[in-house]
Amino acid sequence: MITLNDRSDGVTRAQTSLPALGVALVLLTVVTGLGVAMADTAIAGADRTPDERRVAATIADRLVAADGPLAARSNVLNQSRVDDFDQSALEQNAPPASEYAVSIELADEEIARSGTVHDGTRISRLVVVESRESRTLTPDLATTDAVTLPRRSARATVTIDPPSGTTVWTVRANDRVVLHNRSGLDGSYEVSLVPYETTELRFQRAGRLESGNVTIGYDAPQSTKETLVVTVDV
Amino acid sequence: MYRAQLPLSLVEVALGTVLILGVALGFALGTPAPDTQEPQLDAYASDTAALLANDPPRHSGATRLQEIVSSPTAFDRERDALSNRVARILPDNVLFRVETPHGAVGTPTPQGVSTGTATVPTGHGSVQIIVWYA
Numbered sequence: 001m002i003t004l005n006d007r008s009d010g011v012t013r014a015q016t017s018l019p020a021l022g023v024a025l026v027l028l029t030v031v032t033g034l035g036v037a038m039a040d041t042a043i044a045g046a047d048r049t050p051d052e053r054r055v056a057a058t059i060a061d062r063l064v065a066a067d068g069p070l071a072a073r074s075n076v077l078n079q080s081r082v083d084d085f086d087q088s089a090l091e092q093n094a095p096p097a098s099e100y101a102v103s104i105e106l107a108d109e110e111i112a113r114s115g116t117v118h119d120g121t122r123i124s125r126l127v128v129v130e131s132r133e134s135r136t137l138t139p140d141l142a143t144t145d146a147v148t149l150p151r152r153s154a155r156a157t158v159t160i161d162p163p164s165g166t167t168v169w170t171v172r173a174n175d176r177v178v179l180h181n182r183s184g185l186d187g188s189y190e191v192s193l194v195p196y197e198t199t200e201l202r203f204q205r206a207g208r209l210e211s212g213n214v215t216i217g218y219d220a221p222q223s224t225k226e227t228l229v230v231t232v233d234v
Numbered sequence: 235m236y237r238a239q240l241p242l243s244l245v246e247v248a249l250g251t252v253l254i255l256g257v258a259l260g261f262a263l264g265t266p267a268p269d270t271q272e273p274q275l276d277a278y279a280s281d282t283a284a285l286l287a288n289d290p291p292r293h294s295g296a297t298r299l300q301e302i303v304s305s306p307t308a309f310d311r312e313r314d315a316l317s318n319r320v321a322r323i324l325p326d327n328v329l330f331r332v333e334t335p336h337g338a339v340g341t342p343t344p345q346g347v348s349t350g351t352a353t354v355p356t357g358h359g360s361v362q363i364i365v366w367y368a
Contacts, residue, residue, distance in 0.1 A: 017241075020241050020243045020244065021243045023243070023247075024243035024244060024246060024247035025243075025247075027247045027251070028246075028247050028250045028251065028254075031250070031251045031254050031255065032254050034258070035254040035255060035257065035258035036258070038258045038259075038261065038262055039257075039258050039261035039262070041262075042261045042262040043261065053270070053273070057273055057277070060277065064281070064284075073288055074284045074287075074288065075281055075284035075285050075288060076285075076288050123273070123274060123277065124274065124277070124278075124325070125277055125281055126278060126281035126282065126285060126323055126324065126325075127281070127285075128285055128288065152290055196296040196297070197296065225285075225322065225323060227325070
């Protein structure tokens with residue numbers, strides 16, 4: 001790389017040669033090419049499809065929200081609403097669904113989808129699916145005048161059919177008056193209860209009540225734990 | 235007398251290589267790998283909190299969450315049931331720790347893993363739920 005030139009003054013000085021310059025330029029070009037390739041790969045690798053993830057997270061949030069299309073309360077889905085859910089309901093409640101391929105699965109079963117999802121981003125949410133089952137309770141009020149509902153419920157149907165000579169004036173739920181008629185209750189009444197406490201119904205009456213004179217219908221919630229999976233594919 | 239001279243082109247190529255590789259390395263290391271676990275874990279934690287807040291209590295109180303934090307004795311009584319309940323709510327590959335004013339249940343939180351956290355204020359103090367992948 002270094003050639004020694006004899007100079008007229010007798011001093012020999014090293015001088016850069018043309019081949020060295022050529023080699024240097026080639027090396028630098030190669031390194032530049034490699035560097036650009038590395039940077040390109042790094043940027044491509046950092047592409048995290050933010051749209052898919054954002055859409056999936058938003059739709060999942062919407063579906064489990066208390067005021068969402070499926071939920072009865074926050075993270076508690078109503079079974080009958082889940083059964084009614086379809087593609088048009090999905091697109092109406094989650095507008096991005098008409099633009100992206102979105103699939104909603106509950107308990108490994110697809111309940112709605114818009115478009116075909118091949119791969120895509122998944123967001124799972126933990127929910128409880130609640131179905132309401134009506135039950136009837138026929139309390140024996142011959143010796144006591146109070147009955148406790150075995151399950152918490154938001155409403156109950158109290159049917160009072162007193163025998164002649166017996167008058168039921170007032171029905172209290174945990175000391176709160178829910179039904180009252182001075183001349184006697186007779187018939188079927190809807191009462192709303194507080195679902196956050198155990199309810200004791202107390203009947204204020206004069207005379208005897210036999211088993212069967214009073215029936216109480218209430219909603220017993222049946223809940224199962226499931227996973228709601230939202231998959232979005234661009 | 236011989237005098238050696240540093241070949242300038244080689245100095246240049248060395249400096250240039252260092253400069254370009256430095257810039258390229260900045261791109262390669264400066265862009266962090268996307269953390270795709272944390273949003274999902276946060277969702278799991280907040281779902282667990284919402285489900286506990288919606289569960290009916292086993293004994294007294296308005297909700298399961300309130301029952302747990304109402305007193306130290308209630309927490310001691312409910313400790314195992316709470317642990318079982320949260321383990322059933324969460325998927326099998328997710329571990330958890332629930333911290334309440336009266337104590338904590340679950341696995342001790344490890345260092346250096348992605349975690350999801352949800353904090354629920356209650357009338358008796360905050361309940362923090364921490365989840366992470368096993």
